[in-house]
Amino acid sequence: MTDTRAITAGNLPDLQDPLVIDGVHLPSRLIMGTGGAPSLDGLGAALLASGTSLTTVAMRRYSPSETGSLFQLLVDHGIRVLPNTAGCFTARDAVLTAELAREALETDWVKLEVIADEHTLLPDAVELVDATEQLVNRGFKVFAYTNDDPVLALRLENLGATAVMPLGAPIGTGLGILNPHNIELIVSRASVPVVLDAGIGTASDAALAMELGCDAVLLATAVTRAQNPAMMGEAFKHAVIAGRLARAAGRIPRREHALASSAMEGRAEFL
Amino acid sequence: MNITLNGTGHTVASGASITTLVSEVTGHSLAADGQATDGRKLGVAVAHNAQVVPRSQWSATALAEGDEVELVTAVQGG
Numbered sequence: 445m446t447d448t449r450a451i452t453a454g455n456l457p458d459l460q461d462p463l464v465i466d467g468v469h470l471p472s473r474l475i476m477g478t479g480g481a482p483s484l485d486g487l488g489a490a491l492l493a494s495g496t497s498l499t500t501v502a503m504r505r506y507s508p509s510e511t512g513s514l515f516q517l518l519v520d521h522g523i524r525v526l527p528n529t530a531g532c533f534t535a536r537d538a539v540l541t542a543e544l545a546r547e548a549l550e551t552d553w554v555k556l557e558v559i560a561d562e563h564t565l566l567p568d569a570v571e572l573v574d575a576t577e578q579l580v581n582r583g584f585k586v587f588a589y590t591n592d593d594p595v596l597a598l599r600l601e602n603l604g605a606t607a608v609m610p611l612g613a614p615i616g617t618g619l620g621i622l623n624p625h626n627i628e629l630i631v632s633r634a635s636v637p638v639v640l641d642a643g644i645g646t647a648s649d650a651a652l653a654m655e656l657g658c659d660a661v662l663l664a665t666a667v668t669r670a671q672n673p674a675m676m677g678e679a680f681k682h683a684v685i686a687g688r689l690a691r692a693a694g695r696i697p698r699r700e701h702a703l704a705s706s707a708m709e710g711r712a713e714f715l
Numbered sequence: 716m717n718i719t720l721n722g723t724g725h726t727v728a729s730g731a732s733i734t735t736l737v738s739e740v741t742g743h744s745l746a747a748d749g750q751a752t753d754g755r756k757l758g759v760a761v762a763h764n765a766q767v768v769p770r771s772q773w774s775a776t777a778l779a780e781g782d783e784v785e786l787v788t789a790v791q792g793g
Contacts, residue, residue, distance in 0.1 A: 477792070477793040478791040478792060478793065479791050479792045479793055480791070481791055487791065500792065500793030501789035501790065501791065501792060501793065502789070502790050502791065502792025502793055503760075503787045503788070503789060503790070504787060504788070504790045504792075505721040505722070505785065505786065505787055505788075506721065506740065506741070506759055506786040506787060506788045508740060508741070508742070513758060513788075513789075514789050514790060514791055515756060515758035515788070515789040516755070516756065516758070519756060525789065526793075527789065528792060528793040530792045530793050540762065540765070540767065543760075543767040544760040544762060544767055544785075544787050545760070545789075546760075547760035547761075547767055547768075547769060547770060548757075548758050548759050548760035548787060548788060548789065549758055549789060550756075555793060557793070664793060
């Protein structure tokens with residue numbers, strides 16, 4: 445049988461279906477975070493198993509005692525680095541952190557994270573909008589971590605965000621996608637890539653995100669704090685591919701009543 | 716002279732440049748363009764009195780008594 449579709453199980457995700465952001469082809473639609481890993485070696489193994497092409501890092505004070513360089517690890521594995529502004533509560537801090545990251549890591553991509561408080565870690569919409577505008581004006585490619593709010597997502601896109609990244613649930617909770625309808629609405633109106641970010645607990649959550657039409661999934665804790673991070677990384681690799689395929693394949697409509705898949709005609713009769 | 720590096724007191728030679736400081740702290744010798752001469756990516760950035768200083772300007776930026784310097788790098792996160 446000849447399959448002429450662009451997306452098939454055999455060629456996905458390596459060649460035919462890359463995620464293209466800012467002209468860069470990313471073979472994997474799984475974006476990894478690095479927070480929560482107990483060791484650099486274990487993290488490297490999990491990242492490799494996940495097949496990720498893009499991975500986030502945080503910017504913190506340099507410490508000479510730290511052994512091994514995370515940046516070097518990513519460079520060695522050919523994984524593109526996406527610095528974030530984790531821990532920033534104001535647009536001012538986020539812009540300064542992004543400037544430092546651009547200088548340190550020689551990339552103008554930034555995952556913009558401006559949180560409201562340490563308890564919820566939820567994005568502060570007002571500061572987020574302000575920071576997005578400032579960073580776009582300074583030439584950054586802004587990956588905006590945002591609430592699952594379709595109105596805000598469109599605002600960020602209109603301000604020039606390169607990608608919008610709505611949360612499934614609060615960071616680190618593993619609660620999955622709490623409002624799939626809003627995620628679908630964001631996807632249906634966006635003309636920039638939509639990345640489901642935060643709240644992912646296990647592989648099926650990532651598959652669901654892709655089935656809802658997201659272009660990629662970003663997660664960290666679900667892998668780094670799993671009992672077997674490398675195995676979980678591989679599970680997510682397959683989940684993202686499965687969800688992407690299912691989305692492209694076109695699911696059946698939901699029905700209220702059962703529909704027999706076997707014909708009634710021609711049954712044997714037992715008297 | 717005394718400066719503040721990453722929130723703690725630090726002593727550098729009078730008139731030292733940012734290049735001198737970064738080289739001393741990271742243990743890598745730096746070329747005039749701010750890149751490590753051993754070819755490694757240092758992956759660090761410097762804020763000098765809350766202003767980001769591009770690595771190309773490190774060698775031309777002299778430190779002064781009481782300056783505040785932040786030296787940051789990529790760590791696990793996100």
